[in-house]
Amino acid sequence: MEHTNNADLRADADAVLARLVGDASGEARLREDQWRAIEALVADKRRALVVQRTGWGKSAVYFVATSLLRARGSGPTVIVSPLLALMRNQVEAAARAGIRARTINSSNSEEWDAIQEEIAAGDVDVLLVSPERLNNPDFRDQVLPRLSAATGLLVVDEAHCISDWGHDFRPDYRRLRTMLTDLPGGVPVLATTATANARVTADVAEQLGTGGSSDALVLRGPLDRESLSLSVLSLPDAAHRMAWLADHLDDLPGSGIVYTLTVAAAEEVTAFLRQRGHTVASYTGRTENADRQQAEEDLLANKVKALVATSALGMGFDKPDLGFVVHLGSPSSPISYYQQVGRAGRGVRHAEVLLLPGKEDEAIWDYFASLAFPSEDLVRRTLDVLAGADRPVSLPALEPLVELRRSRLETMLKVLDVDGAVKRVKGGWTATGQPWTYDAERYAWVARQRKAEQQAMREYAATTECRMEFLQRQLDDEGAKPCGRCDNCAGARYTADASEAALAAARVDLGRAGVEVEPRRMWPTGLPAIGMDLKGRIPAGEQAAQGRALGRLSDIGWGNRLRPMFAPQAPDGPVPDDVARAVVGVLADWAKGPGGWAAGAADARPRPVGVVTLASRSRPRLIHSLGARIAEIGRLPLLGSVAYTDEAHPASRSNSAQRLKALDGALTVPDDLADALARAQGPVLLVDDYTETGWTLAVTARLLRRAGAQAVLPLVLAVQG
Structure with a gap:
């Protein structure tokens, strides 16, 4: 249904946007596609799936919609968001627009009761929740039902995580089905992502119920990023790559991110770049939370030239003027690569994106691929152990009884929980006794998909065609066309030159x-x-x-x-x-x-x-x-x-x-x-x-x-x- 008489609503929306972006003149205006999404949520109370490139302005949509809905008497917006970094940024952004935002996550459980009281009193406009909270027994059984009843808008950020066809599947996200089921009628739902091909989009739409209804809105925009100039530079070995980066890091615009595939590589590269006089910081899954937050703040304030990071710095990090993203080593998926490079160039006219592939990449891909969903024998053994227990079994107690490391075991249990075969309760996990089928065909398809994605990354590095067009096609963007900016379209901007001094130092360091x-x-x-x-x-x-x-x-x-x-x-x-x-x-x-x-x-x-x-x-x-x-x-x-x-x-x-x-x-x-x-x-x-x-x-x-x-x-x- 199109609305032609929503001029007042549009004016209110633009006024909220001006406050959100700090535009004192009040001249900021929503783009038409952003307005379409807001209109669907606020005026029509519809469900919408938005697949738009990083920097399109998805957060503006849900903050503006929140402000308009709250002014019209709706309950608070609940945003399910995957990373604490994103939450911190979002709370600050919301405050600029006069929106009161709070978070519920694993680091602030002592504040949960107070936050619930604030919500009941109408003092919270936005509540950001990590997906892991959705299956915490206390949260699931006590907080979630009340929250679902009060919610005025549900936002699912980085919604590709729902789909195990995607590159960053998180089974906790599947708990959203429960919340969606419990939402009162007429509560709008917004799902957003920048990194989903057609298969993932369809899967997310189905699971969120945004695709099964005739009045659902799906906004899928072009994925070209006009500010990004993509390049690939193939160098002989790791020493050349480190030396090249040490020689040329200061030539890259502004501040940025250097991605590595492993924690060890991130720490090595950080130490070497510091030794060569660069101000950089390491950011990995091993980095303490306080150090992570300091590293994020230093990059936001341009106090460091770069963060040397693993994929731990991924979704949710918001620095509009990020000038470059360099990969020392190729990610295994063009979709995750597009997501990571999308951190750059959101608020500047030009940003450099450079891939330096390495010989070790494929061995690292193989290692991470070995951590896929376990075999049926291991799954059945776990179910048998739980079924034979007379009380809930904790992860530490269950781990010795099945041949799975704790991280894989926990992920598997979360999938089984979503499938109804087990349930997380106080004290651990129990079997439900419900019949469960091992979907071998689906898991095999996912494994084949991973292999296809790896092959696509080999082809990306080797192609002589437009690199941005290649990535767009991998994400099923119908508008894919040559960008005119990448090294294949516009000519190489970098040579393989590295100084003898840096090369010698890199060889000593790596040796x-x-x-x-x-x-x-x-x-x-x-x-x-x-x-x-x-x-x-x-x-x-x-x-x-x-x-x-x-x-x-x-x-x-x-x-x-x-x-x-x-x-x-x-x-x-x-x-x-x-x-x-x-x-x-x-x-x-x-x-x-x-x-x-x-x-x-x-x-x-x-x-x-x-x-x-x-x-x-x-x-x-x-x-x-x-x-x-x-x-x-x-x-x-x-x-x-x-x-x-x-x-x-x-x-x-x-x-x-x-x-x-x-x-x-x-x-x-x-x-x-x-x-x-x-x-x-x-x-x-x-x-x-x-x-x-x-x-x-x-x-x-x-x-x-x-x-x-x-x-x-x-x-x-x-x-x-």
Whole structure:
């Protein structure tokens, strides 16, 4: 239904917009497509799905609509939003328009009751809620029903997260179905996203009920971003990429974001750029909340040239004058790439977007792909455990009983919760007894889709056609056409030149070997439930000491050298000379550092009296040769090898408890090694190829300590993470 007599409403809407954007002249005007969405929500109380590029002004739509609806007596707007960063920005933006906004999230539970009272008193115009709150038992059962009854407008921001066809699926978002069902009739709903292709759009529309009704409005706009100039620069190796960035970072306009694929890479790049004189900060999933907020504020205030970030800095970060986005490494999906580059150029005429793909990208894609929805056997096992329990089972208690790490287990349970097979209650999770079908076809399709997206990113890097048009087509934008700005349309703006000084420094930095390996000090919870009488702190006399690794498999220095050695089909063989030399260097640095054994080392420990290797079914030659080389160069005896017993089972790579269960009774100290330890009377170096969880090293160290080793110093080639 079109409205031609809403002139007063339009004037009110433009006045709210002027306050929102700080336009004292009052001349700010909504664009026609923004007005169409606001009119549908306020005048017609319709449901709308808005798929528009980043910077289109989705937040203006829901803030203006909120102000108009509140003036007409509606209840508060509820915005379901995925990130605290977005919430902080939104609260400040709302205040500019005279809109009172509050948030309910995991960091402010002590304020929930007071916020509920403010809502009841009519003192809150906008409530921002994280999707995770929707399935918190207290919130779901006590807060959500009252909230649904009072809501005047429901906004689902970053709505592509609802769809597991999308690149950033979050099962908590599926709880919105419950809230939608409970909404009183005539309450408008707005779903927004900038990153959805046609399949994801249809799925979101269906799940939110914005596509099944004839009066629903779907606004899908063109996705070209006129301010963005896209480029790809292929450089020989990681050192060239880091050197290039150090040389050219100051040439990029304004301040911006440098994305990396892993936490390790973000930390490496941050340290190197600082060493080269740049003011940058790291922003990853490992960054403390207070440090994250400070980093965001520093970038907003242009106190740093760039944040070096993982995808932890993604949806919701709002800096209109962001001048550039650089990717050191290619994301696995063109949709997520479009989302991340969309952070730039929202309020400036020109922003640079540059992709520097790396050799390690595909190995990192494969690792993250391995974390997909679990197999049916694992799902059924989890359901059986819950069904057989006489009370709710917490995540820590459930984890030892199923072969899944806690993060994957929690995600799986959330999906099962949405599907009705389990329910989250106080104290943990319970089975509902409802029939449940494993949708193997859907999960397989999602896996194939991921592969197709990876291939699309390879093609994006290699294409000689327009890059913006390529991304638009990946998002099913019917208006896709050459942009005239990218390196393929307008010519390359960057050369591969990097100064010899920066290149040499990058090679030294990436070639620097040595990563600390922290020992396990506490047994995981829940071991008694699987028949292992271990809990609490590992006795000090049975712990490993702090160890060393040559490098992380996820970094862009030694990780690139080590990763092929640990590929599934890589042949076993003697340790390569360059790797052996680097390990010797790690040992030398370790000996001289704190807790080392060289003369003058701080808190020096006794010098190792021998080398012990760990048996391996997959790389016995690699480990034995590494141990022998270390013994030879260090002039230490090779004391022997910890062996596998006949009871050994394939080690689980799922979670700590299951890994320990697989290791229980699997390793033994042979008599000749025990005799050698008794004679040697001192610390030993324990040599292995790789550590992921640290439990094999912990169990082996415990056996060696019990057999007489005074200390066990683990030394491995690679560590995951």
